[in-house]
Amino acid sequence: MQLSDKSRTLPRLHLAGTLLLVTLLTLFLSGFFTWQKIHEHNASIQRIESSALQQLQQRLRREMLAIRADIDYTQTQTEVELRLRLTEMVDLAWTLATSLYQQQRYTLNEADLRRTIIEGLRPLRFFEGRGYYFIDEMNGRFILLPTAPEFEGQLLPDNQDDTGHYIMQGLIEAARLPVGEGFSAYRWYRPDDAERMADKLAYVRYFEPFDWLIGAGDYTYEWEKDLQQQLLTQIRNRRIGETGYTAVINTEGQVLLSLDSQHLEQQPIQSQSELEQAAIVQMLETAAEGGGFIRYPWPNPVTGEHSWKTALVEPAGHWNWILISTIFEDEVRDLLKDEVQAFEASASHNWHTYLTAIVISLLLALMASLLFSRWSSGLFRAYHAELSAQREALKRKADELALSESNIRHLAFHDALTGLANRRLLIDRLQQQLRQNQRNADFGALLFIDLDNFKTLNDTLGHDKGDELLRQVAHRISFCVREEDTVARFGGDEFVVMLGCLSRDEADAAARARIVAEKILTTLRQEYQFDGQHYFSTPSIGITLIHGNAIADELLKQADLAMYKAKDAGRNCLYFFDPAMQQALSARAQMESELRVALQQEQLLLYYQPQVDAAGVLTGAEALVRWQHPQRGLVAPAEFIPVAEASGLILPLGSWVLQQACKQLSVWAKTPGLSDLSISVNISAHQFKQPGFADEVLALVKHFQLVPQRLKLELTESLLIDDMAFSIERMRFLKQQGVGFALDDFGTGYSSLAYIKQLPLDQLKIDRCFIDGLPEDPNDAAITRIIISLANELNLWVVAEGVETEAQRDFLQAIQCPGYQGYWFGRPVPAAEFRQQALNRKQE
């Protein structure tokens, strides 16, 4: 099938959507991973940088550690060296004093000997002139003090240095026995500045002959100064990378060692540039805080530009040195650059691989989604095609259903043959009209139309023609009324017209209704044509006025009644319903309820009217029902049978009659003289059509052990014609069982040979209306004669009904009528009376 635009657009949109989605997804994922990779790349470079920095710091730290170890070593070596040299010097003096003493003790007196030793030691100098010997008595008297001879001879056991240390006592204590030698540290006036003291270490040895101590000492700073120079030389020779080294400043900020700024060494601080001073201040502050890493700009000795340096600053212990292991960052950066370049070279390769992978995966994803999309589009098209087919089928079904529904609705409220409203629709509209008229106080009219002799047409021309007539009648009636009026077919040849609002004045409304009714009368009287055949039909119209308080059913009954009145008035006319009719209606309703009671209370009686043959011999009787009304006395069937038929009471009534007649027949069968009589029973159309009717009849025959041929069921022409096939079948069935049939009121209806031939009849009953005119009326005489000859032809028994006079009997005898019934032979009488009359007749 042809796909709609949407069915093509949707797969395209689906394809585009899928491609877009896959592309976006791939781009998003690749973007995400790219971002992650860049992030990792930067992190790696940062790691390299931080690792390089750490390595640099490590290196600076190692360098610093090494130098500090050197310093520590040198510091410890200083004291060891000093002690060693002092010991050598003092041992030398003591040996000299001892040898002088040994040599001169016997030659010199003690005082001279003392002097010899003292003066022998006085001029001796060592330690680059700074070193000399001193001699003290063990009680604290100065004996020899070449740097301050004015103190010699003084007893100063309690002299103190600037820290409060007792100098003399310290020396005596060191030389005291039993060890007799030792070191003592104290502070003494500096040779270059007599106002200031400096640390000094002395070695003393006890000289027993005179209870002396001989000692020598030196300022430790002098020793340190040398060693510091050595150390600075050592440090100067050390390098950290290309540009790194360890600089030394003192706590005053004076530069002691700076490889790349040697011009600053030993120079006053004021000679430093601002930049250098700022860096040195930063170093001093860092050192004061215990040390740490710093960055600072410094002139590059190669380029002359200021470059950043990283340095580890640490104070150097008890010297006032500050060590700065420093390096230009450019050198580190250069190193780093190599590493980063190596890393980026490998990363760049990875990037190529990565981007290639992204492009390939994007292409693969696009291809896959393209293929998938094509596949799903195919599926979608197939699905769409199936859906369209189903939708079409559903639409067809829905249309059919809608059509059926509207047909059903139409059928439910319309007559199939004419298309007019049916009874239900009319009643519905009538009820609406009544409500409306009640509000408006308007009068309308209901016209009940019945076609005269329609059944004759139907029978003679056939049902097709009958239907055609009904269609034409419907059309003509519709033509006579306004659009808002309702024309309905009530079934058969009955039509009802509702003229909704005619006038507020009752008389005026009646006049208007009459005009419409006459128009319909005139129209329907016109000639009808069927296939070139001409036909005339006349209607009878009953009219009643619609007013607000009325009840729909009542109005219909009134119109119906009026229509019957029109028929009674000779047909082909219209008749207005009047109150007398209403009374009749009420009386009829009352009769219906009383009839119910009558059936229950067995107020019904069965009379029997004799039937005789041409010789006057009794052949049977017709059973005729009577109603023994408690107030009205005996009521004739002509009054209550129509009511029984209209109300359905005819069924129990008919059953009762049939049962009574059969019972009577069985009684007569056992009664001598009456045993060969038959009984005719009137059967109404309703009763005959009951499903169980045949069984009921046969059951009674069986129950009362009747000879079935003696039971004759009287049927009317209209009953049989109504459904011929059914009638024939039912009659034949009963006929096979022996039950007889008589056709009642023959001649009043269609009297068609066509059906009489088919019916399994036993007799025809000529209607009383033909007998009435006998023998004078030539028409009645002719009809009677024809019926009798027809019956002879068909081998049927004939009973002439309503024979009242001798002349009638004679005429009938003359034309060889075989059966008779009428007042001339006997009126309908109760069974007992009939029995008596019958027996009397026999005896005669």
Ligand SMILES: Nc1nc2c(ncn2[C@@H]2O[C@@H]3COP(=O)(O)O[C@H]4[C@@H](O)[C@H](n5cnc6c(=O)[nH]c(N)nc65)O[C@@H]4COP(=O)(O)O[C@H]3[C@H]2O)c(=O)[nH]1
């Ligand atoms: N003027 C006159 N009348 C005569 C004469 N001879 C007989 N009749 C009357 O003619 C009627 C004959 O009965 P039908 O045609 O079957 O007409 C019957 C029949 O159609 C019906 N009918 C009576 N009894 C029953 C019944 O038990 N069942 C049914 N379905 N209809 C019944 O009621 C109709 C009238 O019955 P009835 O009043 O009994 O009237 C009876 C009878 O009394 C006569 O010489 N002159």
